[in-house]
Amino acid sequence: MHRNASLGLAIAVMLLAGYGIFAASSWPAKAALFPLAIGIPLFALAAAEALWTLFGAPPARQALSDLEPTAEPAAQRRIAIAAGWIFAFFAAVVLLGFPIAIPLFLFLYLKLQGGEGWALSIGITVVVSAVFYGLFEALLHLPFQAGWLFSWLGFG
Amino acid sequence: MIEALLEGLVLVLQWKALGFMMLGVLLGFWVGLLPGLGGATTLALMLPFIYTMQPVEAFAFLLGMHSVTATTGDITSVLFGVPGEASSAATILDGHAMAKKGEAGRALGAALASSLVGALIGALALAAAVPVVRPLVLTFGSPELFMLAIVGLAFIASLSSHGGRGMLRGFLAGALGLFFATVGQDPQAGVARYTFDTLYLWQGLDLVPVLVGIFAIPEILELVARGTSIAGQLPAGKLTRGAFEGVKDTFRHFWLTIRCSLIGTFIGIMPGLGGSVAQWMAYGHAAQSAKTLEERKGFGAGDVRGVLGPGAANNSKEGGSLIPTIAFGVPGSTAMAILLGGFVLLGIVPGPDMLSKYLTLTYSMVWTIVIANVVTVIICFAFLDQLARLTTVRGGVLVPLILVLVFIGSYTSNNHYGDLIVTLVFGAVGYFMVLAGWPRAPFVLGLVLGKIAENYLYISVARYEMAWLTRPVVLALVGIAIAVILYPLYQARRRSAHA
Amino acid sequence: MKLKLALLACAALPLAAAAQTNLSGKTVTIVVGYKPGGGYDAAARMLARHLPNHIPGKPTVIVQNMPGGNSIIAANHVYNVAKPDGLTIGTFNRNLPIAQLTRVQGVKFDMTKFQWIGSAANESTILAIRNDLPYKSFEDLRTAKEPVVIGSTGPGANTHDFPLLLKDLLGAKLKIVSGYSSSSDIMLAIERKEVDGRAGSLTSIQPFIDRNLVRPIIRARSVEPGIEKLPEDESLAPNPRAKAIMALRSAPEVVARPYVLPPATPADVVSMYREAFAATIKDPALVAESKKAKFDLEYTSGDEALKVMKDVLSQPKDIVDEFSKYIKFGE
Numbered sequence: 001m002h003r004n005a006s007l008g009l010a011i012a013v014m015l016l017a018g019y020g021i022f023a024a025s026s027w028p029a030k031a032a033l034f035p036l037a038i039g040i041p042l043f044a045l046a047a048a049e050a051l052w053t054l055f056g057a058p059p060a061r062q063a064l065s066d067l068e069p070t071a072e073p074a075a076q077r078r079i080a081i082a083a084g085w086i087f088a089f090f091a092a093v094v095l096l097g098f099p100i101a102i103p104l105f106l107f108l109y110l111k112l113q114g115g116e117g118w119a120l121s122i123g124i125t126v127v128v129s130a131v132f133y134g135l136f137e138a139l140l141h142l143p144f145q146a147g148w149l150f151s152w153l154g155f156g
Numbered sequence: 157m158i159e160a161l162l163e164g165l166v167l168v169l170q171w172k173a174l175g176f177m178m179l180g181v182l183l184g185f186w187v188g189l190l191p192g193l194g195g196a197t198t199l200a201l202m203l204p205f206i207y208t209m210q211p212v213e214a215f216a217f218l219l220g221m222h223s224v225t226a227t228t229g230d231i232t233s234v235l236f237g238v239p240g241e242a243s244s245a246a247t248i249l250d251g252h253a254m255a256k257k258g259e260a261g262r263a264l265g266a267a268l269a270s271s272l273v274g275a276l277i278g279a280l281a282l283a284a285a286v287p288v289v290r291p292l293v294l295t296f297g298s299p300e301l302f303m304l305a306i307v308g309l310a311f312i313a314s315l316s317s318h319g320g321r322g323m324l325r326g327f328l329a330g331a332l333g334l335f336f337a338t339v340g341q342d343p344q345a346g347v348a349r350y351t352f353d354t355l356y357l358w359q360g361l362d363l364v365p366v367l368v369g370i371f372a373i374p375e376i377l378e379l380v381a382r383g384t385s386i387a388g389q390l391p392a393g394k395l396t397r398g399a400f401e402g403v404k405d406t407f408r409h410f411w412l413t414i415r416c417s418l419i420g421t422f423i424g425i426m427p428g429l430g431g432s433v434a435q436w437m438a439y440g441h442a443a444q445s446a447k448t449l450e451e452r453k454g455f456g457a458g459d460v461r462g463v464l465g466p467g468a469a470n471n472s473k474e475g476g477s478l479i480p481t482i483a484f485g486v487p488g489s490t491a492m493a494i495l496l497g498g499f500v501l502l503g504i505v506p507g508p509d510m511l512s513k514y515l516t517l518t519y520s521m522v523w524t525i526v527i528a529n530v531v532t533v534i535i536c537f538a539f540l541d542q543l544a545r546l547t548t549v550r551g552g553v554l555v556p557l558i559l560v561l562v563f564i565g566s567y568t569s570n571n572h573y574g575d576l577i578v579t580l581v582f583g584a585v586g587y588f589m590v591l592a593g594w595p596r597a598p599f600v601l602g603l604v605l606g607k608i609a610e611n612y613l614y615i616s617v618a619r620y621e622m623a624w625l626t627r628p629v630v631l632a633l634v635g636i637a638i639a640v641i642l643y644p645l646y647q648a649r650r651r652s653a654h655a
Numbered sequence: 656m657k658l659k660l661a662l663l664a665c666a667a668l669p670l671a672a673a674a675q676t677n678l679s680g681k682t683v684t685i686v687v688g689y690k691p692g693g694g695y696d697a698a699a700r701m702l703a704r705h706l707p708n709h710i711p712g713k714p715t716v717i718v719q720n721m722p723g724g725n726s727i728i729a730a731n732h733v734y735n736v737a738k739p740d741g742l743t744i745g746t747f748n749r750n751l752p753i754a755q756l757t758r759v760q761g762v763k764f765d766m767t768k769f770q771w772i773g774s775a776a777n778e779s780t781i782l783a784i785r786n787d788l789p790y791k792s793f794e795d796l797r798t799a800k801e802p803v804v805i806g807s808t809g810p811g812a813n814t815h816d817f818p819l820l821l822k823d824l825l826g827a828k829l830k831i832v833s834g835y836s837s838s839s840d841i842m843l844a845i846e847r848k849e850v851d852g853r854a855g856s857l858t859s860i861q862p863f864i865d866r867n868l869v870r871p872i873i874r875a876r877s878v879e880p881g882i883e884k885l886p887e888d889e890s891l892a893p894n895p896r897a898k899a900i901m902a903l904r905s906a907p908e909v910v911a912r913p914y915v916l917p918p919a920t921p922a923d924v925v926s927m928y929r930e931a932f933a934a935t936i937k938d939p940a941l942v943a944e945s946k947k948a949k950f951d952l953e954y955t956s957g958d959e960a961l962k963v964m965k966d967v968l969s970q971p972k973d974i975v976d977e978f979s980k981y982i983k984f985g986e
Contacts, residue, residue, distance in 0.1 A: 006592035013332060020335060023350065031347035034610045035338045042331040049328055052321065075381040082380035082555075086373070086583070089559060090576055098567070106556050114552025128557060136192075136564065140201070143571050143686075143719040200691030204700055207944060297849045343809030343834045346983040355724030355731075355761040428840055485862070486843040493837070494692040501948050505862050570690075570722050611834035618832040619804060619849060 003053050010050035017043035085109060096147035099137065103129040157515075161283065164519025168527065173216040173520075176209070180220030181528050185535075187221065188228030188240050191368060191565025195225040195241060196490040203497055211502045212520050218498055219521055220528040222491055223275060226471045227532050230267040234463070235260060235546055236386070236558050237375035238368065238565065243470040245367045245600065246435035250455060250462025252375065257458050258387040261544035265402020266460050267467040268533050268540070270413050273406060274468035275529035277417035278424065278475020282482075283522045285425070287511055289479050293425065299624035301428055302612035303633035305605045308433050309334075310640040312598040314440035318452055318648060322595075329589065330598035336361055337606020344614055356574035363432060365566040365578040366603065372562045373583025374590050379551045379558075386547040386554065399540040405460045412445055412461060413468045420469030424476020427488040429608060431473055436601045438469035444643060452647075456595075475525055482510045482518055676927040679712030681742060684719050685914075686733055688726020688747035696720065698775055698912050698950065699746050702932075705941040709934040711927065725811070725985065727754060727761055734764035739919035741928070744772065746914050749907040750811070752967040754984040756903075756975060766964040769915035770925045771957035772932050776950070778911035779877035780813045781885065782821065783860050783869035784852035785845050793827065793873045793886055802830035806841035806850035809833050811985015814841065816904055817854040817875060819981055821888060824897040845869065857882060858949065876905035879951065899974050904982060906967050910960045912952075929957050 017039045024035040085105075092101035103125050110121035136142045167173060183202070187193045199222055206214035229241030234251035247267055254263035285292075296304070309330060316326020339350045340360030351357040379386065406413055416438035423434040442465030446452040455462050477488030478495075485506035487493035499506050510518050536543075546554070566579040589596055616624045624630060683706070685699045696718070703716040710716075721729040726747035733745030748754075752766045784790055784803065796803060807815035815833060822829040832850060835841045841853045842863055852869060853860070857879050863869050874885040889905070892898035914932065916925055935941060936954040945952045970978075 002591070002593050005588055006594070009588050009592045009594065010328075013328070017335065020350065027347050027349070028345045030344035030614070031342045031349060034342075034606075034613075035335070035349060038331055038334045038338065038606075042328070042335055045324060045328040045331055049324055052324070056321075078381045078383060079377050082377050085380075086376070086559065086580070089563065090580060093563065093567075093576065094573055098564075102560055106560065109556040109559075110553065114550070114556070116552060120553070124553065124557070128560065132560070132564070136568075140193075141684075141717040141719060142568060143684075143721060197691045200696065203697075204704065207947065293843070294847050297847050298844070341809070341811075341985060346810035346985055353760060355728050358724045358727075359722075427843060428836055480843070484843055484846065486839045487837075490692060493839070496839075497692070497697065497948075503947060505866070507866060571720060572723055572728070574723075608836075611836065614834045615806075615832050615849075618830070618834075 007050055007053045010046045010053065013046035014043055014050065017046060081113070085113060094147065095149040098144040099133065100147065102132055157287075160515040161519050161522075163516045164521075165523045167212045167516060167520045168216060168523040170212075172210075173213045174527075176213045176217035177220035177524060177528055178531070180217040180222075181224050181532055184221035184224035184528075185228050185532065188225030188244075189232055191232065191238055191240050191364070191561055192568040194364070194568070195222055196494060197568070199491055199494040200497075203494060203501065206498060206501060209502075211504060211514075211517055214498060214502055215517070215521050216524050218495060219524045222495070223471075223474050223525045223528050224532045226474055227268065227271040227275070227529060228536070229470070230271060230463075230467055231264060231536070231543065232561075234263045234267055235543065236372070236554070236561075238372040238558060238562055239364075241470075242363050242367055243431050243435055243473070244466075245371060245432070246439045246466035246470075246597065247463055248371050248375075249439065249597065250457075250459050253456065253458035254460065254463065255386055255544075255547050258547070259458065260387065260547045261398040261541050262402040262405070262460065263458075263463050264540045264544060265399030265537070266405045266463045267402070268399075268536050269403040269406035270416075270464040270467035271471045272529055272533045273413050274417040274420055274471035275475065275525055277414065277468070278421050278472035279522045279525040280475075281421045281425075281472070282475045282478050282525070283519060285479055286483055286518060289425065289483050290508075293427070293480055293484065295629060296426055298612045298615040299620065299627055300629045300633065301426060302609060302616055303630050303637070304426060304429065305609040305612065307633055307637045307640060308429075308437055308601060308605050309609070310637040311437050311440035312601055313641040313644050314444050315436065315597040315601065316595055316644075317593075318644075325594045326598045329594050329596065330602040333599040333602025333604075334606040334609075335602075336366075337603050338610070343611060354574070356570070356572055360607070361578060361603070362569045362575065363604065364569045365575040366582045367600065368562050368566045369579035369582030370586035370589075370596055370599070372558070373579070374587040376555055376558055376562070377587055380555055383551060385549055385551055399537060399544070402460070402463075406464060409445075409461055409464055412442060413464050416441060416465040417468040417472040420472035421476035423469075424473035424488055425479050427477075427480040427484075427486050428612075429488075430604060431470075431477065431489040431491075432604045433601070434469040434473040435466035436597060436604070438465040439597065440640075441465060444647070471529070475522075478521065478525075482506050482521075483508075675741070676923050677712040678710055678714035678741065681712070681714040683710070683714050683716045683742050683744065685716065685744045685746060686729050686737070687718055687720050688722065688729030688745075690720055690722045695726075695746055695748070695912065697948070698952070701941065701944060701948070701950065701952075702775060702935060704944075705935050705938050706931060708938065709931040724761055725754075726751065727759070731761075731763040733915065733917055734769065737917045739917040739921070741916065741920055741924035744914055744916060744928070745769075746912060749778070749911050749913055750984060751913075752907060752964050753903075753982065756968055756970065757979050757982070757984055759984045765918075767961065767968060768918045770918060770920045771960045771964075772914040772916060772925070772928045773957045774910040774955040774960050775912035775914060775932070775936060775952050777877050777879065777953055777955070778856045778858065778908050779879045779882060780817050780854060780875040780905070780908060781857050781860060781871045781882060782818060782852060782854045782873050783864065783871045785848075786867055786870050788851055790872070791870070793825075793891070796821075796827040796829065796872065797825070799828040802828045803852060804830050804832055804850045806835050806844050806853050807831055807833045808835050808838065808841070809985055810983040814838055814853055814855050815985075816982050817888075820901055820904060821873065823981060824900065825888065825891055825893070842868070858951065861949070875908060876902065877908040877911075896974065896977060899970070900978050900981065903967065903970060903974065903978055906963055909955060910963050913960060925957070 020039040024032040089105045106125040110116045187198045229244035230247045232240035233244045233247040237252040239245040251263045312330040316322045420434040442461045443455045481492040566575045569575045687699045706716045707713045730747045737743035805818045821827045844850045889901045933954045
């Protein structure tokens with residue numbers, strides 16, 4: 001898992017650095033200096049990592065931060081579902097706006113994914129939404145745009 | 157000077173000043189805790205309220221609020237892996253790891269105690285250094301600041317794992333961070349670099365959405381994958397090692413805590429380096445104190461020293477960054493710039509006057525920092541162990557709450573959906589980095605230092621051409637940078653010689 | 656079907672109760688194109704505190720920050736998205752007409768089509784040199800033996816553009832060093848003798864003039880008390896084209912804190928706001944506050960502001976092209 005991920009990431013970085021170098025080459029010298037001075041070593045380092053992964057002995061597990069890569073299929077599936085929920089929340093925020101997305105997401109997640117009972121789900125949703133509303137909207141007047149869905153439908 | 161010191165204390169202990177300070181502390185507590193309420197933003201919002209206050213009261217309020225955010229920001233970092241403040245991100249690495257092992261109480265205790273030590277050192281520096289700081293700050297010109305950024309980048313070596321492969325990945329992550337720092341309009345030619353024609357990216361990537369994405373999102377994913385509570389690796393579900401243990405740790409590693417506080421103070425004094433650097437350099441230094449290979453591997457997996465270092469540094473830098481603000485009227489960070497606005501509002505011109513005419517006010521600020529931090533730490537300790545119990549709550553309940561915090565925390569950076577996209581993108585990047593065994597700390601260091609390094613390099617060359625390379629402080633810093641890079645290698649050699 | 660009609664009717668209601676001049680019970684939002692803590696934000700918050708007393712109905716006035724793209728995002732929002740019901744006001748970078756003129760990508764507004772309330776301040780730009788240097792007048796700068804080093808934050812800021820024109824159009828011997836993260840960093844560099852001076856707004860440099868660190872040498876078009884005697888850059892222009900370019904750079908200074916309403920806002924609402932702003936800026940409480948904050952507020956009428964916009968945007972192409980060679984839109 002480690003190896004595949006490292007190889008994939010290294011290749012992605014190589015592509016990124018390659019693009020960066022290419023884009024920078026058309027800029028005036030002053031603007032391009034740093035991006036090139038970083039992009040070229042970045043490409044080289046990523047290439048080195050990719051090659052080491054492909055041809056070197058498997059490295060000792062030295063992750064500085066300890067996230068046990070849960071490689072079994074069950075855990076992988078759960079991660080995919082989690083990612084799905086995160087994107088769903090993002091979509092809800094963009095389409096419906098924060099004030100609606102937050103209670104909706106909280107309730108649906110607690111009920112469907114967490115499997116919590118009705119009382120707890122509704123309770124938490126109400127409390128957190130109230131805190132959110134009170135603090136961020138009423139007190140701080142942060143601009144939470146209405147969702148795109150509403151502007152499409154003409155409410156805006 | 158002693159009379160001014162005592163007078164300052166007396167002024168702060170008046171009812172009104174104390175009252176405002178407590179109000180500030182109460183506000184600052186929540187500001188630090190909640191990602192999305194930035195210390196700087198809230199300062200700006202509070203500024204209008206000080207119009208009618210006396211200077212001592214006004215600063216008791218503002219500083220009381222601000223100096224506390226660095227302390228409570230560590231709490232969410234430890235408990236949830238979400239940085240409450242940008243300057244609390246480094247505490248996540250070991251602090252949250254400890255929480256996962258069921259040692260949340262200990263981690264919180266360590267974070268708070270080291271924060272107090274750091275705050276006291278920062279305040280001490282403010283009190284002692286203000287009279288002598290002018291020559292120091294004036295010596296550090298753009299070439300020196302550039303070299304200081306290089307020294308900061310050299311700490312990547314300490315933040316990387318052991319061995320050649322570890323170093324490669326460390327510097328790879330650092331270079332990647334440096335690369336992302338170039339996004340935005342460059343200050344030399346005004347070219348919009350890597351903005352893909354979006355207005356959002358014109359001013360570059362904001363730190364908070366990236367931090368929140370790269371640290372918090374992988375933690376959330378992993379929490380869901382484990383299907384347990386945060387302290388899930390605990391066999392009996394019982395929390396061990398309460399807060400008091402964390403305090404004892406601070407004294408067990410007292411000199412480390414002091415050294416990291418000094419690092420934080422120094423970085424704070426240097427205007428232009430920004431507040432987020434100190435915590436990473438302190439973390440790197442703490443990692444260097446590991447004596448054996450086993451110990452070194454423990455960093456990132458829950459070594460309490462990884463909490464002590466950044467915990468102390470991110471508080472001491474506050475006292476440090478007040479110094480150039482007061483002595484020169486040059487703010488060391490955004491929050492300081494806003495505080496400066498407060499000075500102007502009250503009719504005070506920061507500068508040499510603060511050391512003569514307004515010396516008492518200056519010292520009252522020192523006492524404010526001390527008292528505010530002591531009070532906060534006492535209050536927090538009262539229910540630290542309860543806070544630690546949060547790590548035993550079901551993941552299914554915590555995850556949506558943390559996610560909401562994460563999204564709001566990111567969005568309030570620019571009030572733009574782009575913030576959320578940045579968080580999601582770097583969330584993915586962070587997740588894959590963890591999977592691939594690439595360290596994230598060097599990435600953040602590169603991101604934070606990239607712009608600073610570039611700008612100061614250009615200024616140095618434009619102003620001095622090549623002559624700046626031979627300035628004495630620059631050469632000294634080159635030496636330090638080399639030492640910082642070589643030290644881990646030297647340590648590795650010693651360890652394998654002993655093994 | 657009935658449900659649909661009912662829903663549509665509900666949607667139409669807000670439009671029917673459209674813009675009014677009595678805003679009792681409503682909330683007015685000032686959209687600021689910058690994060691909290693900057694000058695535009697501070698000015699907006701100051702105004703927001705005192706405006707309700709001068710708007711019929713005493714509504715609540717709040718400030719929202721919409722930073723990004725040097726406030727182009729905020730301007731776009733107020734121009735295209737905000738409803739023209741008098742409840743949204745926009746304030747943003749005074750150099751946006753330059754952005755529009757030089758066709759910066761992403762600009763989705765037309766400064767001449769906003770409904771202009773006016774400007775809340777003037778800003779004058781000056782160049783100041785460290786006091787211990789032997790240069791006392793602009794002529795000295797032209798005849799200096801060694802270039803005088805000027806620190807700047809980057810293209811698009813007046814710290815950069817003003818000296819650039821002085822150097823390229825008026826022949827001052829300046830060397831511009833860019834990259835400082837803020838104007839106060841430049842002041843520190845001046846104290847360190849790393850740079851010799853800087854350009855910027857009079858308001859921000861005044862404390863350092865008072866402290867005798869720097870002295871002002873030359874100013875741009877806008878005048879404020881204290882710098883009337885300084886030479887004006889345009890008056891030293893060697894030819895009409897140079898003069899036009901300098902005038903173009905200075906033009907937004909009169910509209911230093913612009914406040915606008917969305918284009919379709921009805922005329923009576925606009926004039927209500929113009930009166931409200933004019934009255935607020937004369938309000939003794941606000942005047943006292945702004946004096947304390949060293950913020951000089953001065954009302955420039957919406958008509959004048961609009962005239963400046965039209966002047967800027969109707970410049971002939973060759974001037975604009977020449978101008979673009981020197982000035983890029985930035986801060």
